Amino acid sequence: MMEEELRRVSDKLRLPEGSRERIRSYLSEQPTNDKKEETSVKRPRIRTKVALIAAVVVLALAMTVTAGAAVTGLLFHNDIIVDSADDLPSLDGTGGGAPAFGYSVVSSSGMEPFSLEEMIESSRAKSDDWDRGERLNGGPMYKYAQWDTVEVLSDDPALRSRKVSRGDGAVKMEYTAENPADLLAAMTGNITLDLSWMDEHYGYVPDGNFLYQVSDPWGRYISESLLALYAKEDGSAYVRVDVDHVGADGFYENADAYIIDGSYETAYYYTSADGLQFVVKMDHGNVWASCYTDHASISLYGGYLTRDEVEDILDNLHVDIAEQ
Secondary structure, eight states: OOOOHTTHHHHHHHOHHHHHHHHHHHHTTSSOOOOOEEEEEEEEESSSSSOHHHHHHHHHHHHHHHHHHHHHHHOOOOOOOEESSGGGGGOOTTTSSSSSSSSEEEEEEOOOOOHHHHHHHHHHHHHTTTTTOOOOOOOGGGGOOOOEEEEEEEOOOTSSSEEEETTTEEEEEEEESSSSSGGGGSSSSEEOOOOOHHHHHHEEEEEEEEEEEOOOOTEEEEEEEEEEEEEEEEEEEEEEEEEEEEESSTTTOOOOOOOEEEEESSSEEEEEEESOOEEEEEEETEEEEEEEEEEEEEEEEEESSOOHHHHHHHHHHEEEEEOE
C-alpha cells in the first residue's frame, strides 16, 4: 500500500485492528506529505440486514470472487463498488446488536499525482539513512512498527542489508537494492513475484526499493514486505509496486471498503492473467490497484499510466501467495 492510498486511513476507518496496524505502522516510517488524500466516510459495519440492492451487489461480487478463487485457491477481500449511496449497507442496525466494526466509503481527493521527484525522495529516504540509523520504524503490523537499534550487515550498493531490533528480541531484517529484482532471492517464499517484465518495460529507481522481514522475539515469522519503484525512461509516468504478506490468519479479512460509482473517473474490477482479483481506481492522473487475500496485499500506486499499462503490469507480476 501507497502514500495517497494510506493517508486516507491514518486512523484506519475501513479496516479492523489488524489492517489498521499495517497502515499506522507504514505511515510511521514515511516522510510527511499531506498531498493527494482520498476522503473516507465512516459508517457502522452492519453484519445483519442490509439494503436489498446492496445485497445483490455483494452477491454479484461474491460470485466473481468465487470464480477467481476456483482458479487461484484464494479468497479475496477487495473494495466493493456500488451504484449509489442508496446501495450502501443499512445504518439502523436492524436485526442485531452494535456492529463490531465500521466500514468506510472512499473517494478521490481530486488532486494531481505526486511528481516523480517526490516519489523518488520518499522512496529513497530510508536508503539515504542506511548508515545513520535514524529511520528504523515501520512494518505491516503496528505491534512490530517501533524499533530501537540497527546493525549494518552489508553496505554493498547492489544489495545492502541491516538488522533492526529492539529490547524484547523481535527482529526486522531490511534490504535495499539498486535493482528491485535483486531483492527477490532474499524473500522467504511466503509470497513471490516476477519483476523481469517490469525490468524490460520500465526503468527501476536505484535505492528506491526495499524488502522487510519481521520475526517475533522467538524467531517466528511475522511478515514480509517488498516495495519497488519504476518509471518510464522519459519520466512521464511511474509506478510503485507494494507487496505484503502477514503470517497471522485473516489479517486482511475485513480489508474491504465501499466505492460509489462516479467518485473516481474510473473504478472497476480486474482479474489478472494469474487469476488475482484487483480493484482499479483512476482519477486525475493517479492510479491505484489493490488485491487483498487472507494473508496478502498486492498494490500499485502510479502516476500518469493508462488503463492498458496498468493491466499489463498486473498481468505480468505473476504473484504467488502462500495462504497456509
